[in-house]
Amino acid sequence: xxxxxxxxxxxxxxxxxxxxxxxxxSNELAQKGVKVVLLEAGxxxxxxxxxxxxxxxxxxISWLDKRTTSGxxxxxxxxxxxxxxxxxxxxxxxxxxxxxxxxxxxHEFKVKSTYGDIAGANLLDWPITLAEMEPYxxxxxxxxxxxxxxxxxxxxxxxxxxxxAAGAKKLGYKEFxxxxxxxxxxxRDGRGSCQQIGxxxxxxxxxxxxxxxxxxxxxxxxxxxxxxxxxxQALQIQHDDSGKVTGVLYADKDGKQQVQKARVVxxxxxxxxxxxxxxxxxxxxxxDGLANSSGxxxxxxxxxxxxxxxxxxxxxxxxxxGTTMAGIIRDESAFKxxxxxxxxxxxxxxxxxxPFMAAFLDPGAWGRDFSxxxxxxxxxxxxxxxxxxxxxxxxxxxxxxxxxxxxxxPVPNVNFDDHANDVAMREHAYKQGSAVYDAVGAxxxxxxxxxxxxxxxxxxRMAEKASDGVVNKHGQTHDIANLFISDGSQFTTGAAExxxxxxxxxxxxQAEYITDQMAKNEI
Amino acid sequence: MTKAIMNRRAFLAASSAGAIAVAVGGNxxxxxxxxxxxxxxxxxxxxxxxLVRMARATYPHDMLDDAIYGKVVYSLDEKASADxxxxxxxxxxxxxxxxxxxxTLDEAGxxxxxxxxxxxxxxxxxxxxxxxxxxxxxxxxxxxxYEGASAELGGYINRGFSDIDWLQDA
Numbered sequence: 001x002x003x004x005x006x007x008x009x010x011x012x013x014x015x016x017x018x019x020x021x022x023x024x025x026s027n028e029l030a031q032k033g034v035k036v037v038l039l040e041a042g043x044x045x046x047x048x049x050x051x052x053x054x055x056x057x058x059x060x061i062s063w064l065d066k067r068t069t070s071g072x073x074x075x076x077x078x079x080x081x082x083x084x085x086x087x088x089x090x091x092x093x094x095x096x097x098x099x100x101x102x103x104x105x106x107h108e109f110k111v112k113s114t115y116g117d118i119a120g121a122n123l124l125d126w127p128i129t130l131a132e133m134e135p136y137x138x139x140x141x142x143x144x145x146x147x148x149x150x151x152x153x154x155x156x157x158x159x160x161x162x163x164x165a166a167g168a169k170k171l172g173y174k175e176f177x178x179x180x181x182x183x184x185x186x187x188r189d190g191r192g193s194c195q196q197i198g199x200x201x202x203x204x205x206x207x208x209x210x211x212x213x214x215x216x217x218x219x220x221x222x223x224x225x226x227x228x229x230x231x232x233q234a235l236q237i238q239h240d241d242s243g244k245v246t247g248v249l250y251a252d253k254d255g256k257q258q259v260q261k262a263r264v265v266x267x268x269x270x271x272x273x274x275x276x277x278x279x280x281x282x283x284x285x286x287x288d289g290l291a292n293s294s295g296x297x298x299x300x301x302x303x304x305x306x307x308x309x310x311x312x313x314x315x316x317x318x319x320x321x322g323t324t325m326a327g328i329i330r331d332e333s334a335f336k337x338x339x340x341x342x343x344x345x346x347x348x349x350x351x352x353x354x355p356f357m358a359a360f361l362d363p364g365a366w367g368r369d370f371s372x373x374x375x376x377x378x379x380x381x382x383x384x385x386x387x388x389x390x391x392x393x394x395x396x397x398x399x400x401x402x403x404x405x406x407x408x409x410p411v412p413n414v415n416f417d418d419h420a421n422d423v424a425m426r427e428h429a430y431k432q433g434s435a436v437y438d439a440v441g442a443x444x445x446x447x448x449x450x451x452x453x454x455x456x457x458x459x460x461r462m463a464e465k466a467s468d469g470v471v472n473k474h475g476q477t478h479d480i481a482n483l484f485i486s487d488g489s490q491f492t493t494g495a496a497e498x499x500x501x502x503x504x505x506x507x508x509x510q511a512e513y514i515t516d517q518m519a520k521n522e523i
Numbered sequence: 524m525t526k527a528i529m530n531r532r533a534f535l536a537a538s539s540a541g542a543i544a545v546a547v548g549g550n551x552x553x554x555x556x557x558x559x560x561x562x563x564x565x566x567x568x569x570x571x572x573x574l575v576r577m578a579r580a581t582y583p584h585d586m587l588d589d590a591i592y593g594k595v596v597y598s599l600d601e602k603a604s605a606d607x608x609x610x611x612x613x614x615x616x617x618x619x620x621x622x623x624x625x626x627t628l629d630e631a632g633x634x635x636x637x638x639x640x641x642x643x644x645x646x647x648x649x650x651x652x653x654x655x656x657x658x659x660x661x662x663x664x665x666x667x668x669y670e671g672a673s674a675e676l677g678g679y680i681n682r683g684f685s686d687i688d689w690l691q692d693a
Contacts, residue, residue: 052672055659158679159687166690195678205674315689320669322684354669358658366581366641366650367634374658375584378668440690 002221002228005037010261012037013514014248015268016234016277019092020503021487022268023212024143026228027220028511034518036226037260038217039250041233041269042088045095047214050203054355057202061095063088066411067272068400073416074449078363083414084303085452086270090230091213093270093454094500096201098325099181099209100348101146102497103137106130107335108343108388111493114335115342120419121390122300126492127464127473136505144182144210144504145189154178155185155194158322160349163313163381167436168329175330179348182210182500183323189215196322198351229253235407237265237281237290237483245290245483251407264514264523266475268486268507271301271456275397275489276412278460278470291460291477291485296469298398300391300461301414302494303453305343305422307385308350309433310361311442312376319351319381332432333387333496341424344496345387347433352382361448373446381437385429386455388496390419397459455499460489474513475506482523486510545572552593559590561597564604570617571596574649576626577616580633581646582653586666595656599649609648616645 005012013029015022018040026038042061051057062085069076069083076083087093107114110125117123141149148154155178157165168176183204184193194208207214220226231253238259239245247261267274275298279289289297329347336344352360354377361373395417399410418426434445463469466478475490477483486507488499495502517523545553552571553560563571578592603610620626623636640646657663664671673679 052674055655156685158684162685162687162690194680195674196680196684197674197678199672199674206678313689316668317687318668318670318683321673321679321682353671354664354667355655355659358654364650366637366653368583368630371582371584374582375586375667 001224003035003225005035005227007258007260009035010246011035011263012260013264013266014039014260014262015266015486016248017092017268017270017273017487018090018212018217018228019087019268019270019487020094020212020500021507022266023091023094023216024504024507025266025268025486025511026226027212027216028508029514030220030223030225032511032515033225034515036220037262038226038228039232039234039248039260040090040092040228040230042090042230044090044228044230045203047203047205047207050205052197052199052202052205054202054353061087061089061203066403066405068403068411068413069415070413071395071416073418074363075452076416079452082452083416084270084272084456085454086456089213090217090228091211094211095203095213097500098200098350098498099183100325100328100498101141101144101180101182101501102346104130104133104495104497104502105333108493108495109133111343111388118342118390118421120392121421122393123391124461124463124468124492127462133502133505136509137501139508140501140505143508144501145184146180146182146501147185148177148180152188153185155181155183155323155326158196158326159317160319160322160351160381161327163317163440164327164329164347164349164383164436167439170439171436173329173331176328178326179328181323181325184208194323198320198322198324200324233407234269234277235280235409237267237277239283239285239290239480243285243480245480264482264484264518266484266486266510266514270487271459271489272397272412272414274485274487275459276399279399280409291470291479291483293479294463294467294469296461298459299393299396300458301396301416301456302389302391302458302491303416303450304455304457304494305345305385305387305389305425305429306450307426307430308382308448309385309430309437309445310380310382310448311434311437311445312373313379313381313441314443316378317381318378319349320353324351325349325384329436332429339428341421341428343388343421343425345385345425345429346496346498347429347436348384348386350382350384360451361446363449373444376444383433383436385426385433386496386498387425387429388494389422391458391461391493392417392419455488455494457488457491457494457499460485462490462492475510476513484510484514554589554593558588559593561593563600565610566600566603566613566617570614571600573617573620573625574599574613576633577620577637577649578653580630580637581650582657583630584666587657587663591657591660591663594660595649595652598656599652612645612648616640616643616649619645
């Protein structure tokens with residue numbers, strides 16, 4: 001039975017956001033008997049509400065609140081009001097994520113030590129190591145049912161994977177397979193196995209893909225300790241004279257403003273909304289926003305070096321059939337500086353339906369060449385390139401000087417410029433990606449620019465020293481003991497791997513810490 | 524207001540790129556092959572016919588009938604009937620093309636004209652509408668080989684998710 005708490009109940013932990021970080025943290029706390037109020041800005045759309053229709057789904061579940069962009073990234077030109085492609089719904093972006101669940105590599109927790117000083121990059125080592133994270137990665141993989149771990153078989157390869165694998169083999173790559181996916185390859189944890197539906201980005205209709213929407217959240221509710229409030233957008237975190245946070249002002253489903261009192265507040269609104277909320281919570285005591293004594297709130301925004309390669313063959317592929325992210329080549333993910341850049345990247349199959357292909361293959365393009373490419377759709381294979389990008393202080397989230405949202409609060413502006421290292425890595429990745437397809441007879445390849453960001457990271461980063469970042473190794477803000485960050489915004493650096501598994505592992509770890517600190521009356 | 528008459532099956536039969544829309548006076552546009560027709564609310568028939576040509580020249584697919592492009596313009600016309608700025612832009616775009624005798628040009632000539640105006644608001648209004656109007660149209664999916672929704676059909680687990688037969692070593 002789901003819990004129900006009074007607004008005045010100041011013994012609850014308020015979690016803001018119900019995705020990989022917030023949804024997991026809420027359940028983990030509830031399982032330990034902690035009282036949790038989970039505020040989610042979006043509505044609660046269950047599996048039966050999902051539609052296999054790209055634009056309709058986009059309209060139903062995306063975060064479409066007003067945002068602005070600046071900087072030299074192409075997204076600012078092609079999709080000026082849509083810096084990020086993420087979800088506003090219960091389950092957050094675990095509703096539309098592809099499911100790739102990869103651990104970081106050891107050196108990716110200490111990139112400053114490994115890469116040295118890189119001009120223009122605000123590099124820092126994480127205050128935690130892979131060894132410290134391993135037990136939590138284990139628990140996250142088990143929780144999410146990640147294929148290729150814990151004896152869980154990998155998924156079968158679809159057509160798109162088989163083209164990728166054949167090319168990888170021809171090129172001499174060694175590590176390629178159908179990935180480590182949080183998609184059931186066999187029934188597990190009360191959910192069925194993958195039906196190769198496709199439309200992973202539109203919400204999994206079979207429930208085979210892990211999402212907090214139908215795993216963590218109902219499990220947390222079943223403890224009787226978790227209350228989920230959908231359509232409840234956090235507007236401001238409040239504090240007392242001592243500086244401790246005391247509650248959250250939010251707009252409820254009827255648009256009425258409410259204050260939920262809290263013993264602890266954990267922010268997990270993704271890397272644009274989380275820093276925005278801290279900045280919008282500025283008071284005379286905290287004039288630069290909450291937890292911002294370092295000045296790093298909203299800075300060091302990372303979105304991964306990304307890009308896609310699509311290739312046309314002279315025979316059919318039907319890449320859209322089955323799992324959207326159906327396989328991976330990992331050989332380029334290692335740190336090999338002789339390639340002309342630091343960090344590494346993953347090559348992961350990706351497919352878009354025809355409607356999104358038209359929008360994203362080459363935004364703004366028109367004419368006979370573009371039409372011809374679209375006519376090759378049925379014979380297309382595709383991959384996404386995702387690698388470590390450099391944190392830069394100038395990249396980030398600030399409050400817009402004049403634009404306001406529906407609640408009268410400044411909207412976020414997202415500024416981004418590629419670092420020279422990002423550009424060099426992308427060029428390398430485009431070349432290798434094209435070579436994979438050329439090796440198996442591609443008649444044409446396309447270098448597709450980055451989509452609006454799906455991996456938003458780093459804007460409340462973790463740092464050993466309070467002067468270097470916003471949170472400590474537990475995601476606890478350096479400035480305010482009972483205020484936590486629980487999403488990808490706490491990433492110190494981005495690594496090459498898709499971030500969700502690490503967000504979940506950090507949330508499991510953070511739940512232990514919060515429970516311990518509450519028991520000791522430290523918070 | 525009369526509703527547009529769109530023959531959704533017409534494109535399957537028609538394959539001629541020459542089946543270009545013509546205005547037959549007032550606010551009626553009819554495909555030259557007679558397979559479809561539409562009436563407009565805000566644009567004149569002449570303007571709409573010109574924009575149909577523009578849509579086709581922007582995303583030329585020889586296998587698609589004008590009905591597909593007509594539907595794009597139909598939707599633009601609907602929006603323009605409630606949006607004076609859009610209407611003005613569309614009228615301006617049609618007038619520019621008329622001035623350049625767009626309808627008399629061959630494909631290369633039309634492409635050259637569009638290149639000249641590609642950064643203009645009128646062109647971008649039509650191009651943007653084409654992206655969803657053409658490629659989010661299930662009739663077009665069938666022609667270009669996209670199968671659309673699959674969940675209600677049980678996904679592809681028994682319907683060819685791994686049926687590729689031309690790869691060696693795969």
